[in-house]
Amino acid sequence: MTDLEFAVDVRGLTRVFDHFVAVDHIDLRVRRGLVFGFLGPNGAGKSTTIRMLCGILRPTAGSGTVGGFDLWRESEALKSRLGYMSQKFSLYEDLTVEENLQFFAGVYNVHGSQRRRRIAWALEMAGLVGREHVLTRDLAAGWRQRLALGCAVLHEPPLLFLDEPTSGVDPLSRRRFWEMIAELSDRGVTVFVTTHYMDEAEHCDELALIYAGKVVACGSPAQLKSEHVPHALLELTPSPLMPAYAALKEAPGVLGVAIFGDRLHVTVADADQAKQDLPLFLGQRGIVVSKVDRIEPSLEDAFVAIIEQSGVQER
Amino acid sequence: MIWARYRLSRRTIRAIMRREFTDVLRDRRSLLLTFLWPISMLLLYGYGIRYDINNVPLTVLDYDRSSHSRLLVEQMIESGYFQLVRQAEHYGDVERDLITGASQAALVIPPDFARRLRAGEVVTLQALFDGTDSNTATIAQSYVLAMVTSFGARLEVAHLERQSAAAGISVASRVWYNPELQSVNFIVPGVIAVIMMIVGAILTALSIVKEKERGTIEQVLVSPIRPLELMIGKIVPYVLIALLDLTLVITAGYFVFGVPIKGSLWQLAVFSVLYLTASLGIGVFVSTIADTMQSAMLAAIFISLLPAVLLSGFVFPLEHMPVGIRALSYFFPGRYFVTAIRGIYLKGVGLEVLWPEALMLAAFSAGIVWLSASRFQEKLG
Numbered sequence: 270m271t272d273l274e275f276a277v278d279v280r281g282l283t284r285v286f287d288h289f290v291a292v293d294h295i296d297l298r299v300r301r302g303l304v305f306g307f308l309g310p311n312g313a314g315k316s317t318t319i320r321m322l323c324g325i326l327r328p329t330a331g332s333g334t335v336g337g338f339d340l341w342r343e344s345e346a347l348k349s350r351l352g353y354m355s356q357k358f359s360l361y362e363d364l365t366v367e368e369n370l371q372f373f374a375g376v377y378n379v380h381g382s383q384r385r386r387r388i389a390w391a392l393e394m395a396g397l398v399g400r401e402h403v404l405t406r407d408l409a410a411g412w413r414q415r416l417a418l419g420c421a422v423l424h425e426p427p428l429l430f431l432d433e434p435t436s437g438v439d440p441l442s443r444r445r446f447w448e449m450i451a452e453l454s455d456r457g458v459t460v461f462v463t464t465h466y467m468d469e470a471e472h473c474d475e476l477a478l479i480y481a482g483k484v485v486a487c488g489s490p491a492q493l494k495s496e497h498v499p500h501a502l503l504e505l506t507p508s509p510l511m512p513a514y515a516a517l518k519e520a521p522g523v524l525g526v527a528i529f530g531d532r533l534h535v536t537v538a539d540a541d542q543a544k545q546d547l548p549l550f551l552g553q554r555g556i557v558v559s560k561v562d563r564i565e566p567s568l569e570d571a572f573v574a575i576i577e578q579s580g581v582q583e584r
Numbered sequence: 585m586i587w588a589r590y591r592l593s594r595r596t597i598r599a600i601m602r603r604e605f606t607d608v609l610r611d612r613r614s615l616l617l618t619f620l621w622p623i624s625m626l627l628l629y630g631y632g633i634r635y636d637i638n639n640v641p642l643t644v645l646d647y648d649r650s651s652h653s654r655l656l657v658e659q660m661i662e663s664g665y666f667q668l669v670r671q672a673e674h675y676g677d678v679e680r681d682l683i684t685g686a687s688q689a690a691l692v693i694p695p696d697f698a699r700r701l702r703a704g705e706v707v708t709l710q711a712l713f714d715g716t717d718s719n720t721a722t723i724a725q726s727y728v729l730a731m732v733t734s735f736g737a738r739l740e741v742a743h744l745e746r747q748s749a750a751a752g753i754s755v756a757s758r759v760w761y762n763p764e765l766q767s768v769n770f771i772v773p774g775v776i777a778v779i780m781m782i783v784g785a786i787l788t789a790l791s792i793v794k795e796k797e798r799g800t801i802e803q804v805l806v807s808p809i810r811p812l813e814l815m816i817g818k819i820v821p822y823v824l825i826a827l828l829d830l831t832l833v834i835t836a837g838y839f840v841f842g843v844p845i846k847g848s849l850w851q852l853a854v855f856s857v858l859y860l861t862a863s864l865g866i867g868v869f870v871s872t873i874a875d876t877m878q879s880a881m882l883a884a885i886f887i888s889l890l891p892a893v894l895l896s897g898f899v900f901p902l903e904h905m906p907v908g909i910r911a912l913s914y915f916f917p918g919r920y921f922v923t924a925i926r927g928i929y930l931k932g933v934g935l936e937v938l939w940p941e942a943l944m945l946a947a948f949s950a951g952i953v954w955l956s957a958s959r960f961q962e963k964l965g
């Protein structure tokens with residue numbers, strides 16, 4: 270697939286489970302060699318999409334290619350060219366680290382010196398050297414995920430699908446995991462990764478946002494932010510929070526309000542003007558504002574704006 | 585089916601097999617199920633089921649009225665197994681007693697009993713049993729036989745079905761094998777049938793569904809593995825375990841209970857392999873309909889284990905089952921296997937007699953393997 274422009278290129282991909290449309294006519298194009306983030310809340314349809322792309326779930330409709338292979342006719346040929354890590358931890362817990370690696374090497378028909386080399390490499394990459402004989406069950410979550418990634422890439426696939434690889438893993442391990450992703454990407458592997466962590470999405474070259482089964486936006490993180498949050502953003506720390514939230518919705522010059530923990534992100538037309546006006550406006554209603562800052566919109570702001578603009582209903 | 589297009593990878597199959605063995609050996613529960621179970625089951629049934637009866641109401645029609653015939657009747661009563669209801673005068677009394685349920689067994693002693701015994705000739709006595717309570721009848725029959733043979737006489741046996749009395753009396757003759765009266769002789773072949781079902785159907789189904797439940801199957805299916813490779817890799821370990829269990833039960837049957845195989849060992853092996861194939865087919869079939877280990881266990885018990893125990897003739901003789909249930913038994917492999925294996929074990933007969941069973945088993949195996957393989961393939965594809 271070296272002369273391939275798009276590692277994934279599908280149109281109208283759809284999956285219906287007994288009348289429930291889990292994935293609704295989505296188009297995806299993933300440029301080869303990129304880290305492509307597939308971002309969306311729980312139940313949005315990320316796993317369903319990834320499983321269709323990997324050939325383990327039959328689409329209800331759609332067409333296109335994955336790794337240059339036709340989605341319908343060549344899914345068998347595709348299988349030796351892709352790596353996949355499912356959302357559920359799916360290594361054999363009663364096998365040791367080494368046994369799991371040996372097992373998947375066997376399943377992928379990696380043999381001889383190649384097998385030794387790849388297993389050594391995977392152990393090294395996952396930082397599991399010295400733990401070859403530990404039962405997988407006894408590994409901490411972070412180690413397990415790294416082992417699972419090692420198992421998924423033993424056969425050196427040029428295309429890698431990772432479904433929420435860092436869920437349930439501590440922040441430090443998450444960082445290490447993303448370093449591994451970056452390393453694989455440097456070697457030319459196309460990585461398609463789903464996540465619902467915004468900070469992880471920032472690491473991706475390109476993103477697609479999926480919401481209620483529909484792709485509502487595509488682009489690089491910077492693009493998404495600048496295109497979908499064209500207005501200035503203020504961060505306020507008011508007390509009490511909820512009355513401030515309600516009041517600001519009616520305030521002049523305010524385009525949108527969203528709650529972020531104990532703070533409010535307020536979209537305004539004119540930042541400087543609003544920075545002076547809003548504390549006064551709230552003060553008249555007995556609300557104290559301890560802090561007002563102009564901030565760069567985050568991906569989360571962009572996501573909120575995109576969903577509001579898209580008009581897709583929550584389900 | 586698309587299998588034929590692809591070459592199978594030995595490495596892939598070996599990886600699946602090795603993991604399966606590791607799984608069985610590391611999991612204490614499956615170890616118990618595969619190795620301790622067969623033996624404890626044999627011991628339990630062998631020592632546990634005594635099939636003892638006593639005080640079966642007996643009607644005697646003694647045409648001979650000699651000291652010999654009186655001695656025979658006395659011995660029967662003294663054994664405690666029988667209780668004399670009456671000394672009948674006419675054959676009609678015998679039938680009436682059995683039909684009304686006044687007695688459950690009857691013995692007809694011919695007029696020339698003593699004379700022929702003294703002359704060293706073969707005498708045939710007639711025994712009749714109420715077939716309604718088939719267990720008692722079967723056991724009572726074996727006792728009558730034992731006592732009559734100890735007199736050097738032969739026995740002709742008839743079963744009366746009380747239910748069918750209105751339509752006249754139906755008489756079903758059958759010959760009784762197992763002259764040592766050891767019920768364990770009957771148990772060993774039955775245990776083999778049940779064990780093979782447990783290993784073949786239940787363990788196989790559980791091992792596949794376990795992977796579904798834990799999500800590991802998805803990680804395997806995303807690889808270029810072929811359904812046939814996966815199926816072979818998953819099944820071969822259980823074939824080996826089942827054959828090991830078979831050997832274990834046969835050996836224990838011989839050394840612990842002294843149950844020898846009268847017939848040919850290789851024919852026993854042929855039938856076992858046929859039956860095992862059917863069990864494995866059922867196991868794979870169950871794995872395609874169940875998504876959790878619990879439902880797999882339940883389905884496997886209903887489809888494989890219960891029929892193997894109840895509809896095979898292992899515990900309840902098929903001849904005396906209600907017609908509906910007996911008809912049902914034809915749809916499960918257990919009856920063919922138990923009939924065949926008892927034939928080989930106890931009577932020493934072979935394919936020349938048991939070919940219908942062999943054919944039915946082969947047909948059943950082929951059918952279920954085809955069904956489960958296509959479902960397996962479809963599920964994975």
Ligand SMILES: Nc1ncnc2c1ncn2[C@@H]1O[C@H](COP(=O)(O)OP(=O)(O)O)[C@@H](O)[C@H]1O
Nearest residue numbers: 286289291309310311312313314315316317318
């Ligand atoms: N096998 C299935 N049968 C029925 N519904 C399903 C199945 N798999 C997923 N769904 C539904 O489809 C929706 C999308 O699920 P999923 O793709 O797992 O979301 P995500 O990975 O984004 O959290 C969910 O509402 C889920 O309940």
Ligand SMILES: [Mg+2]
Nearest residue numbers: 315316356433
């Ligand atoms: Mg998911």
